[in-house]
Each structure stands twice: as structure tokens, then as C-alpha cells.
Amino acid sequence: MTSTLFLLQRASAAVLAVAVAVHLATIVFAVRGGLTAGEVLARTHGNAGYLAFYAMFVAAVAVHGPIGLRNVLREWLGWRGRACDTALAVFALALFALGLRAVIALYLA
Amino acid sequence: MLHVEVWRGAEAGQFQPFAVPRRPNQTVLDVVTEIQREQDPTLSYRFACRVGMCGSCAMIVNGRPRWTCRTRTADAAAIDGRLRLEPLRNLTVVKDLAVDMAAFFDKWKAARGFFEPGNAIPDDFAVVKPESDARQAAEEGIECIGCGICHSACDVVAWDDAYLGPAGLNRAWTLMNDVRDRAQAERLDAVAGTSGCHACHTHMSCTTYCPKAIAPTYAIAGLKRAVVKRAIRRR
């Protein structure tokens, strides 16, 4: 990959290191005996800190995932060039949009 | 008795079976040589020094890239007396066990793995402090003799035609740490492109199989850091 993509990939990885650690801790320690909407919303509703944190999380995922997939497509399927890059850029935007939508949904609900 | 299967042909071909008696202190190079001299003179293979200095005898023995002169049959064919000999991976097979090393050295050049003294004659001797971090880093990689084992072992070389490969990148790193070299910027450009140092995924096959105990993985990591540092400085 190019050095710009590499830099973005590693930088987003550093952000995700923190975000995923928090997310995993929440999953393992907070989810006891099944998850309900009430439990989730109690944490997320109207919580600005939650909004900021997860918005950043979503942004990092939208950068990190597609760049990783780009390597896989290139190396394992031999798919390279503009078409591939465009498809992945669309995927990245879709991830960002869907992710923000979910984050906001849980903030407002 | 050793049961040896040897690749015959080029890209297309088949394995030919031979039987070779076990001998004391026998190496795989001894086996191949005995086959070629006593059993089938049409077999093509490479060797030179036969004492682990030149790297010419590198090939795949039972799935692993090694120097045949430094591989004892007592170890390689320990359990069942079977040896499977193939040419190095990721390079065009010329004939039987000999590969075309041209592509290997072309990538070495593409990575700017060569010293550039510059045009100006220096006023005085360069001061190269042996205990400096840069010199220690260079020392770790300069023993490379270009045998091609790391190149053969590397999965990314197999998956990406354009990947510069561990040998050239390792050499580039040693030169990045050479205070006398005058092509640092161009070299960084050479390794920072698509299919440069960033394509390395830390499989570490190169480091595992290098007979000189060089760790190209860590040299490539150094290159990655160097590229990132420059990218940050430019902003």
C-alpha cells in the first residue's frame, strides 16, 4: 500500500486499541445474563461522552477496515486498481454513515 | 538408503525418484552431487564454496528453503529417510534445481540497495562510530550474501509481483544507517512506494529461515518508522 494509507491504517489502529479495549470491557463486564435495550439505552441516552467516544470509534473503523480489506483483495484475489479503490471508498463511507446513524440512534432514543 | 525426489524440468515438470546410500556426515549437497555424478548427469543444480559462505546452493529441502551444504541428511531425513528437493520459490526455474536470480537482484536495485558515495570528494575520512545506534543497526544486516532464501520464503513476494522483498529492503535499511551514503532521500522514496516496505505483513518467514541469522523483519520495521517520520515532518 502507499505510505499515506499505511499511516492512516496504523493511526486508526492506535485509536482502535483504546476504543476496542473499552468496548470489550463493556461487553464482558456489563453484559450479564443477556442484553436488553433498556440496559444499553440507560448508558447511551443523552450521554455526550458516549456520543463523542463512539463517533470517534466509528470513524476509526471506517478508515481501518477498508484499508485492511484492500490488502486482502490485492494479495489474495489479485484485485487492484481504480475499480477496487472506488468500491472500498464507497464501503468506507457506508460504514461511516451507518455507524454514525447507529450511534445517534442510541443517543436520541 | 535415502529416498530422494528431485524436481526435474522448469515451471512444468515432475519429481524424479533416486536412491542414495546414507553416508557419515553427509549433507544434502553431497546427495545431489552424488546423484549428478553417479546416477544422472543431466541433473542441473548450483553450488560453489560448499562450506556455507556463498549461498549458491540454496534450494527447498522438504518444504524449507535452506543451504544444502549446511543441511545434514541426518537431520533433514531423520525419521523416514525421505528427501524432497525443489528449486527456490518465487523465482523463475531455469532447469531442475537452478533458478534465475535476475529478478531477485532487480528488486534489490529497485529498493536502492546499493551504496551511493555522492559526487563531492569528502574533505576527510568519515567518522563511523561502531557503538552508535545507526552502526549497530547496519551491522545487524550487512552479512547478507544474497542467497535468496528470504525471498523464496516470503509469502508477500508470492502474492505481490511488485513487492521489493526482504533482501533488498534489508540492504536498504543498512544503507539508511550508513553515515557515508548520500542517497537517503531517494532511497526512502524507493522503499516508500506501493509494494515497498509497507507491504510487509510481519509473517517473519524471512527471519525464520535466514541462514545468517539476519532479521529482515526488524530492518523493514525500521524502514516503516523512517517513512512515517518523514511523512509527519512534511506536514
Added chain:
Amino acid sequence: MQFGFVAALLHRLSGIALAIFVPFHFLALATTLNGANALDNFLSVTNDPLVKLSETGLVGALALHMALGLRVLAIEFLGVRERTGAAVSACIGFGFVLGLSFLLNAG
């Protein structure tokens, strides 16, 4: 099978799995836009044992991907020289432990 190769393979496979899962995760959470009940309805699906097992796999995959990724970052940016066998085993162990913790806690 070398440890370095196994690490890279697991990292890549877990990454692909997560990349496929995440869009669905976002869609599922966004059902809240139709009210909290919508989310609850969806979450009741997750009580199925097979779904719980898949979730365990995903949590494990996330933990594994993170641990192996941290290993790569350490090698690339902190200049860490590792004992590959030990490091990779520790990462895989971490993935297992977290997957198991999820399974045991999830009821």
C-alpha cells in the same frame, strides 16, 4: 506452520470476519430509531444458543485481532524484538479468554 505466519493468517481472517459483521452490527443497533422495543425485539433473537455461540466467536475474533494488531504495532513502532512463539500464543490466549468470558457472563 510458523508462528509468524499463523499470527498473520489469524489476524487477516479475524479482520475479514469483523469487516463483514460490523455493517450488520450498525444496522441492528439503528433499529432503535423505531423505538426501544424495536431493539429489544431484535435482541431477543440473540438469546438463541447458536447466535450466542456466534457472538462468542465474534468477541473472540475482536480480542484476537486487537491483540495481534498490538503485536504488529509493537514490532513496527516500538522496535520490539519478540520471542514469536510466546508472543503469538499470548495473543491467541487473550482471544480465547475474552471469548470465554463473554460466553460465561452472557448467561
